[in-house]
Amino acid sequence: MAFQVQDGKLPQTFLNERYLVKQIxxxxxxxxxxxxxxxxxxxxxxxxxxxxxxxxxxxxRAYFQKGSYH
Structure with a gap:
């Protein structure tokens, strides 16, 4: 599972489905x-x-395309 984090902080409800980006x-x-x-x-x-x-x-392991990270 991958969850997006707003403003670099984990909200108390970070497992809430509205933050869910991907799930296999x-x-x-x-x-x-x-x-x-x-x-x-x-x-x-x-x-x-x-x-x-x-x-x-x-x-x-996570791989990123060059220039795609900040």
Missing amino acids: KYRNVRETSETYQLEPGTYVLVPSTYYPNEQAEFLL
């Missing part, structure tokens, strides 16, 4: 990859597991 359908796989085109801004990425209340380690 859950798949029971070891690895997944997604490509998004997002407007410039600050975002929160929320890694999660397939099963509720399950803890796991995550490796997150």
Whole structure:
């Protein structure tokens, strides 16, 4: 999941759907990859597991086009 953050601060309701930018359908796989085109801004990425209340380690990589970040 990716949420847009207004003014660089997390609002108390940041998990509210009005801030939700992208959400993928859950798949029971070891690895997944997604490509998004997002407007410039600050975002929160929320890694999660397939099963509720399950803890796991995550490796997150983000790539940006040159000149597309600030």
